[in-house]
Amino acid sequence: MSRVHVTCTINGDPAEFLCDGGQTLLDALRDEVGLTGAKEGCGTGDCGACSIVMDGRLLCSCLVLAPEAEGTTISTVEGMASGDDLHPLQQCFLEGAALQCGVCTPGFLVAAKALLDRNPEPTETEIRYGLAGNLCRCTGYDKIVRAVQAAATQITATNES
């Protein structure tokens, strides 16, 4: 089977890769592009560990075929920080101890950023439903929700000043 050539933008940079027609975008990102931040926890779209944003939509990259990425703009956890400056969500996750084993963390960060981009001042309930597609088995979600609240406050304050 001949491989498919895909051209897209990943984390602001032009990117191209070869993939199999039946390969998932998650596998292509991990194995062809070398971005292993997105994780496979289930491969069936149930855990959100592979969350990415493609053309502005939050999705599970395990449910996208790699060739579908042609011409799209993709953001992954690797693109969240600007140089040495962490995104406020990353900083708040660190300071708030919102990760334990850390394997779900990239997916949560990507999903939380998508939430705050859409809704900069979410209520606790909105955060909980906004992140309901991401499973964490370590934290009980308490510190994750608090970290997202703290980041939202920080981002809003920065935007207002």
Added chain:
Amino acid sequence: MTVTEPKPSYKYVGTRPVRHDGLEKVTGRARFAADLNMSGQLHGIVVRSPHAHARIVSIDTSEAEAMPGVKAVITGDDFPAVEPGHRQYDMCINVIARDKVFYEGHALAAVAASTRDQAQAAAAAVKVEYEVLPAVLTIDQALAADAPVLHAHMMTAGANPPAEEPSNISNITRFSGGELDAGFAEADLVIEREFTTQPVHQGYIEPHACVADTGQDGHTTIWCSSQGHFNVRSSTATLLGWENTRIRVIPAEIGGGFGGKTTIYLEPLAVALSAKAGRPVKMVMTRDEVFRATGPAPGTKLRIKLGVKRDGTLVAGDAYLIYTNGAYAGPGGLLGAMTVFESYKIPNFEIEALDVVINTARSAAYRAPAAPLTAYAMETMLDEIAEELGIDPIDFRIQNAVTEGDPSTMGFPFARIGFVECLEAVRDHPNYKAPLGPNQGRGIAAGYWFNIGESSSATVNLNEDGTATVVTGSPDIGGSRASMALMAAEELGIDVYDIRPVVGDTEAVGFTDVTEGSRATFATGMAVVEACRRMVVELRGRAAKMMGVEVDDIDWVDGQAVYTGSDGDKAPLSVAEITAKAKRTGGPLTATGSLEAHGAGPGFAVHVCDLEVDPETGVVRVVRYTASQDAGTAIHPSYVEGQIQGGVAQGVGWALNEEYIYDSDGVMENPSFLDYRVPVASDLPMIDAIIVEVPNPAHPYGVRGVGETGIVPPIPAVANAIYGATGCRIRDLPMSPIRVLDAITSNGGSNGA
């Protein structure tokens, strides 16, 4: 935080620094096992049994071997034979079946090929002829007189009189104390209840994964996700019949374990495939494989009878506990027996616990193994008794709680413990008095876990610039690197961020047991402290040389060598000043600590669950949750809270949703997160964690392990709260909407005796 005793003032211990491995984990750079790739790597796929119980008549790999890209195919014949009685017989025949498969998903062959797709195609082409046997799927089936016997060699251990015929009972545990009949005769109230629970999965988000690279010299390197890489080494060596020295295991970051990664599945297969193919082999389980073939916690049938006097004094307890450990012998019943009556003073008791084998995946440890289920039974019964006697449920528990000096079930006196303090902390919390709305109920429950010590090693290396590297053998599942760095910082007087905590591989640090039994911060922490104290002795000696004085005149104060002699003033020397001159005072500064840790302080927890039951649908929604737990001393309080909160979430899932569902042939019907349904963020409220600190006298900083106890109280706390909201006692797990609805609509369901 509730501090119950005065404790020394620490500079670092008890603070909340950003964890040292945090940056890598929030930027996606942390390397978990499935993130690793080797040059020339092949992909390994396991061939698994579709049957719950079958004899393997033949395995034909010839077609698979001839397929494109296939470089190696292995079966049980590629490993040394093992016979019953072998020390790790069960582990060996679980990792790869020999003559029989014992559950759906049991591994029986493996294939390595250039791509994963090729390996999958070849795995599907391995031809296996089975003689399908009747499957034993429940405790009742396993104990039936005419039950098929899974293991022809299984003679019940602990049977009295000794077993003469093989059976599906692997083990019987009996503990007793006092005079049971006399105890019940003293009682004014006696109640007896039965409970059933189903197996549940640990549900770690990262599936099992490893890469093995076996060289022509017969040595192999394994990179893998595990709770203990020394155990991966020894178990792999056992299965292959190799010496430990031929195997190096390098721990990758681990994406959750909760006990499920204390055993091994893939590593020996990857090594054998790699040896056969002469190439590195990577193996990663799918979620489906994780559910079908790894780690469930046991299902149970429990029957308990309690006797109590009118004044609330417990006088007698009789427990009959049956645990299924899946297809092999396991410790569920033993651990149930060790925990069922442990928290309370019950002078007259008998406990009989059976471990039973059935045709389901081999159980693995899950956070305080067995204890959440005995707590479910005990703590809901105590709730009933307290109500019957008209005593506040917390006062009732305080009245009967074990305290220092009371004997445990096995007769040992408890050292200083914090059970009563945890009860008081919850009673005094404003949440305990918060008003409840319509259809809401409040449930109280306590939990206990004994915690363990075991072997740990640590090495402290001081660097030329005065910073330090602390190497331990404990994989970091939830922040233990930060704990190690905090204790080292306190000992050495070096800033916590100038210490680099590292998890060393099997050739880089001394032997260290698996991270289990809540032991890492306790036992490995003790090894770190021991290494640091040796380092301080060395530092004082070096400083004495530099000052030209006697070492006895040097004290170590706040990270400096301070001269206390009478020969005039001498400037104190910092660590950096001493390490800078190390070449002239004796060479590199390194110290180790290796020990067998004793005195793991038992952990107690008390939870209050407030929930609301939808009377139309039976859906239960937790609206408020308060959890106290004795941490001894919280080294990094944020991660102690995290352990408590995580245990609560898992326990709530266990109470309300989670269970293994099999069809009549023993095929698992819900092997995905969608159908198995662990709690998500919108299922839970904030979880108010109260850290109680009753220092453990056996640890230099008073640490008690905190990883497991938090999962013990939630099931009964939820059950008691459902009773509060509906008047129904539900004694079967999970308390799913349909079961709750049934209970409500049948006017009390299993309520009452």
